[in-house]
Amino acid sequence: MQINKDRDWEALYLANDTFWDHGEASPGLVDYL
Numbered sequence: 001m002q003i004n005k006d007r008d009w010e011a012l013y014l015a016n017d018t019f020w021d022h023g024e025a026s027p028g029l030v031d032y033l
Contacts, residue, residue, distance in 0.1 A: 012018055025033075
């Protein structure tokens with residue numbers, strides 16, 4: 001997916017069509033906390 005300023009990021013998030021959200025915290029963040 002190419003980043004595009006014209007994308008409706010809110011609509012993508014609400015439709016669960018996101019490449020960045022894996023449903024859990026990153027392992028590095030978990031280790032840090």
